[in-house]
Amino acid sequence: MASYLYAFTLNTAEQPDLFYSEDEKLRLESVLEELERRQAPVDDNGFFDGEGFGQIERVRLGNTEAICAFCVTSSSLGYYNEAKIRDNSFTTEKRQHKYYTKSTIFLTENSEFIVMFDNSMEERAKSGVKKQIELLGFDMETFYIEDQLIRNIQIEGFPWHAATFNKIVKHGDSTRRVSFAIDPANSEDPSLVQQHYSDHGEMSHIKFDLPFNPDEPPHSITVTLYSDKNRIIINENEFQNTQKFYDFVVYLLNKLRELK
Known part of the structure; x- marks a missing residue:
């Protein structure tokens, strides 16, 4: 859920x-x-x-x-x-x-x-x-989810699956928004979309894995961030119980504030 x-x-x-x-x-x-x-x-x-x-x-x-x-x-x-x-x-x-x-x-x-x-x-x-x-x-x-926060998540090296560029302004290119997915297991081939639009648009969405609790599962949690409405989405079913879910929420917000 x-x-x-x-x-x-x-x-x-x-x-x-x-x-x-x-x-x-x-x-x-x-x-x-x-x-x-x-x-x-x-x-x-x-x-x-x-x-x-x-x-x-x-x-x-x-x-x-x-x-x-x-x-x-x-x-x-x-x-x-x-x-x-x-x-x-x-x-x-x-x-x-x-x-x-x-x-x-x-x-x-x-x-x-x-x-x-x-x-x-x-x-x-x-x-x-x-x-x-x-x-x-x-x-x-x-708590605003903005372009720089999303880029810092990528810079930090967290595995990420999907992202979106918004407000694209590129001469000779009519694209204004593009969503794309990558294989996080492939660390050798860079994302061509990321390279093509990185300097020409704002990042407005990212789906990434945040390491959590290395001693017992789940060892990492998938988190999705949207600048639209400053929304954070987590799948509660990834956790063994409600308390672990609540613990992760605070851990996540502290980590996001650090990355800002």
């Missing part, structure tokens, strides 16, 4: 007087208490009846203390004219149809905010999730 991740940094470093912050660390207990006060309401049938949070708990991500919770947000299916009877006469009324969806969020002691969706349909709620966290009093900065 693919997981869609988005990473942010909270503004606690710029606001040391924020009551959630202490000694340059996020006060997780204070944040947890506030999340519990904002739990999403549930109706008698178990369906959500409003936005908020649920299943809030303290966890460890690698060596990092964190809060894990579900964030419930409202999404709209659009407005429709529905038939109804009023005063024994047929009429129509414009009504909005909406539904509630969930995402998994992490708030770490290092002021990292991570949002995780189970599929591309759920990730439409990203702006609503950010709004829920901002209502707590936080601002946040997006």
Whole structure:
């Protein structure tokens, strides 16, 4: 199962007087208490009846203390004219149809905010999730996936399978975007597409293998990055259990920040 991740940094470093912050660390207990006060309401049938949070708990991500919770947000299916009877006469009324969806969020002691969706349909709620966290009093900065980060992954020598060049400007060439795949096991023959467009476009996507946990499987994990929406995709099925998956998420984000 693919997981869609988005990473942010909270503004606690710029606001040391924020009551959630202490000694340059996020006060997780204070944040947890506030999340519990904002739990999403549930109706008698178990369906959500409003936005908020649920299943809030303290966890460890690698060596990092964190809060894990579900964030419930409202999404709209659009407005429709529905038939109804009023005063024994047929009429129509414009009504909005909406539904509630969930995402998994992490708030770490290092002021990292991570949002995780189970599929591309759920990730439409990203702006609503950010709004829920901002209502707590936080601002946040997006972790951007940019051309230089993708090139640094290649320079670092991680095995990579596929990539995309975007915004190509090359005299005499009408190509504006090109996606291509390579055989990572073939280290002798360079990618002709990479050579042809490297100086003429921005890299906007890469699929690569990141070494992880050499003592036991999985020894490396396939990660896909997109500059579009700053999306990170990992296959959760590559891990033996949920805890290893969570540990890798923090390890990955730390590695990507180093490569920036």
